[in-house]
Amino acid sequence: MKTRTTLWMLVWLLCSLSFQDVMAQEIAINYDENKIPAYELPDPLLMNNGEKVKNARQWTHERRAEILEIFAQEMYGHIPARPEGLHFKKMSEETVYQGLGIRKVVRIYLDKAEQHWFDILIHLPKNVKHPVPMFAGLNFKGNDATLDERASSRWPYEQILKEGFGVATAWRDAIEPDGRDSKIEETENVCKDGGVRAWYNKGGDWGAIAAWAWGLSCMYDYLATDSSVDASKIAVIGHSRLGKAALWAGANDTRFAMVVSNNSGCCGAAISRRVIGENFARINTSFPHWFTREFDKYMHKEANFPADQHGLVALVAPRPLYIASATEDLWADPKGEWLSALLVAPVYKLFGKEGVKADYPAPDAPEMDGVVAYHVRTGKHDITAYDWEQYVSFAKRNYKSE
Numbered sequence: 307m308k309t310r311t312t313l314w315m316l317v318w319l320l321c322s323l324s325f326q327d328v329m330a331q332e333i334a335i336n337y338d339e340n341k342i343p344a345y346e347l348p349d350p351l352l353m354n355n356g357e358k359v360k361n362a363r364q365w366t367h368e369r370r371a372e373i374l375e376i377f378a379q380e381m382y383g384h385i386p387a388r389p390e391g392l393h394f395k396k397m398s399e400e401t402v403y404q405g406l407g408i409r410k411v412v413r414i415y416l417d418k419a420e421q422h423w424f425d426i427l428i429h430l431p432k433n434v435k436h437p438v439p440m441f442a443g444l445n446f447k448g449n450d451a452t453l454d455e456r457a458s459s460r461w462p463y464e465q466i467l468k469e470g471f472g473v474a475t476a477w478r479d480a481i482e483p484d485g486r487d488s489k490i491e492e493t494e495n496v497c498k499d500g501g502v503r504a505w506y507n508k509g510g511d512w513g514a515i516a517a518w519a520w521g522l523s524c525m526y527d528y529l530a531t532d533s534s535v536d537a538s539k540i541a542v543i544g545h546s547r548l549g550k551a552a553l554w555a556g557a558n559d560t561r562f563a564m565v566v567s568n569n570s571g572c573c574g575a576a577i578s579r580r581v582i583g584e585n586f587a588r589i590n591t592s593f594p595h596w597f598t599r600e601f602d603k604y605m606h607k608e609a610n611f612p613a614d615q616h617g618l619v620a621l622v623a624p625r626p627l628y629i630a631s632a633t634e635d636l637w638a639d640p641k642g643e644w645l646s647a648l649l650v651a652p653v654y655k656l657f658g659k660e661g662v663k664a665d666y667p668a669p670d671a672p673e674m675d676g677v678v679a680y681h682v683r684t685g686k687h688d689i690t691a692y693d694w695e696q697y698v699s700f701a702k703r704n705y706k707s708e
């Protein structure tokens with residue numbers, strides 16, 4: 307009897323593991339700095355024709371598009387244009403936090419017929435006369451979940467409003483469901499027929515990261531029409547997979563004035579050729595829906611990718627860029643994330659702007675004197691009130707010095 311139960315339990319266990327889980331477990335993960343393969347990084351300033359970029363003009367008008375195309379073609383996919391029928395409707399507005407702020411919900415209709423839409427939740431400081439700077443980012447669990455007590459460190463609205471900033475957020479799954487991590491059954495919105503990729507730009511080779519980035523640009527489109535918002539000061543922000551989306555949105559959509567990557571890791575800010583923590587084979591096995599199918603050919607072959615992630619973050623230049631890590635987040639490779647912040651310096655230099663210092667900083671000692679900022683927070687993979695505090699001060703410094 308006992309053997310039978312054990313046998314059944316084994317069968318149940320095997321059935322509950324998907325093919326992807328089994329494959330993912332077989333991919334070796336290195337955490338040892340001494341076992342990093344020898345690597346050479348592609349130079350963001352080297353044009354496809356072998357010429358070296360000499361000035362900001364050449365970067366902006368020639369090289370930038372080449373790097374953007376590498377990432378669009380080989381990793382995330384191309385982001386389509388805004389849908390023709392895009393329009394907006396305010397659904398609700400209320401005063402919150404004892405008069406400190408306004409909370410409103412705006413529905414982003416993606417088509418004239420109002421068949422496809424997602425909601426953005428907006429917090430704005432109240433009683434402020436001038437248009438305010440904003441942070442715009444996606445969330446993991448739904449707009450209402452960001453208001454939950456348990457999310458108060460991830461979304462410290464009160465703290466941000468007190469500093470004179472607004473925050474806009476939308477649910478990633480309302481734009482494009484995140485594969486099996488999705489909680490989409492719970493709601494009705496654009497995803498009722500499978501997400502934006504099933505409806506718009508059908509057949510286009512774009513992954514979920516590109517779809518989320520596209521959603522962020524639609525959010526920008528609304529924010530630019532809101533008279534309470536300073537459209538020249540909208541930072542795009544994201545944590546983890548949504549940090550990858552924020553980077554891709556900021557790279558494509560230069561209307562975002564600043565880009566914040568919080569613990570974005572592999573295929574985010576971390577240098578891929580270090581192959582430490584999460585790697586290409588593992589990420590593309592666990593989350594194939596995040597990428598274009600072209601990305602498949604780089605599994606176990608980071609060195610073949612025609613760019614590295616410092617090339618991606620370079621696309622933010624000359625705008626302010628903040629990359630942040632956490633000491634215990636080895637899966638995301640904090641050192642590799644910092645390296646991107648460091649190696650982007652020659653691109654910022656073309657614009658006469660400084661990057662980060664050459665030494666890896668101590669935990670909780672943010673470096674934000676220049677236009678590129680970095681910190682490694684003590685603790686786990688997360689975005690916390692501490693992280694937000696740094697992003698707000700960095701934005702303040704940069705917006706003031708303009």
Ligand code: GTR
Nearest residue numbers: 545546547548571572584589
């Ligand atoms: C992990 C994934 C990472 C990171 C993270 C997250 O499972 O391997 O790339 O993005 O999810 O989004 O929290």
